[in-house]
Amino acid sequence: MRTPQHVVGGGLAVLFLSPLVWAAVASVSPQAGTAQTSGWGLGNYQTLANYQAGIGQYLLNSTVVSVLTVLFTLGVSLLGGYAFAMFRFPGRNLLFLVTLAILMVPYATLLIPLYVLLNDLGLQNSLVGLALVLTMFQLPFAVFMMRISFEAVPKELGESALVDGCGSFRALLHIMLPAVRPGLITVGLFAFLAAWNDFITPLVLISDSDRVPLPLAVANMRQQVMGIVDYGATEAGVVTLALPCILLFLALQRHYVRGFMSGALKG
């Protein structure tokens, strides 16, 4: 690599990182036009913490939805991927195609009927209902990923487990599970990020303002006092939202990149 490339690359990297750095700095700096006018510190986070039901409630909502979505997605796609990779059953190809077809249907098209459906199922305003919907949107990627993972396991391993007389479920649990762990981590990571960051689904499905997840709460908070926007508190919200994602990204970068690559196939 030559010097001009170093300069251009370095400059671009600074450009890409600067909004994040600015958000972090702005979240602890005094804000003009708000109650907090002097001194650096956690004042913006306090404003955020005191918003309506309290940030604790919204964090809890987000955490519940994200954890449930991850658990549902992992459970369903582990079993589904195992079924598609290891068994032959009637309707197998059709079911797989319909699962992938979820990708072809725009989000907005499904949210209107899902709103009606969740009302009928008594799941309106419910974090469980929200997690179920988010899980469905994860399934094409998750089931596809787990199917590949199971198919990549050496045939002898799966077969020997079954021949030894242990049932297919014990084979899955004790022999296959460790082998498909990387796939599970990727699926779990993507399900978490999708659920944690989702905006439009709770916007449509959750009407009780105390039950909304954090992104929606921060967006609602912007214009709380007579149309005056508290930018400092908004940035505090952004940092709170972004921190877990960036930490997860840095910790699991390898899986993240691999997930994107297999995700690319889903176009």
Added chain:
Amino acid sequence: MASPVSTLEQQRSSPAVPMRGSKRRRRPRLTGWAYAAPTALFVLIFFVVPVVLVARMSVSDWGLFTGDRGWNAPENYQDVMDDRLLWPAVWFTIKYTVVTTVILLGLALALALLVQESSRWTGILRSSFLVPSALGLASASLLFYALYSPQSSPLGFLGIDSFLGTPSSALWSTVALIVWRFAGFYMLLLLVGLQSISGDVYEAARLDGASRLQTFRHITLPLLKPSLALCAILCVTGSLLAFDQFYILTKGGPDNSTITIVQLVYNMAFYGQNNLGRAAALSILILAALLVVNLLQFRGLRGRED
């Protein structure tokens, strides 16, 4: 599609496995279904049923608070076509999609070429470009909302008095946000494509005395076309369905100039009109349009690979 014979069925025919009656023989099919059942249930309840339901709603008089009040076809479709915001929204969405796709893919390609070699230094650069894509689109939009605010903006030195206040500045400000958020993601997809090009081809070009520009035009670009096409499909589909960024940054303003199609669906259903039937009709039209776009793109993709 030829289904690979499952490992279990291979076992059936191998003498090493004891057969215990016909009941045992049927088990693999049932076992397969047992494992697939949760997937099937999810897909049926939360995907197949809603798809049928949205078609049904699109021909019904169905209010947000009143529920189903019977068949009214083709009134919803007519109302959608007569909506005064429909064509502005369609036009804006297309304009936004074209602008975003061209800029995003151009920048992503430049980034991918810049960090193509693997070294410690390019590793750091790749991570820097990728970090924004770890953020949620809503979080990124909120970040830029504050970044663009007249009170708190550190961007004063750019001399722009209003980032979101005029129709064209609102468009470009949103494009800047999207480029920041997604450039690393598409860079990564293009890097995969670049790495799949064999080194021998470049070696041969160098021996033939090709310049860097010639190599890029006649080797890299043609061989990268499948990856570029994939990025284009993802970017076009994503942009046509844009919502979060406009909902948060502009709420469709100023003067309804940044209303996208999905925002229009949302407005029809939950904001102002409260008409789920009409929103369903527009949803069906979007679905049909997107299927056509995807079909054309896949055809184009295949044509270029031949």
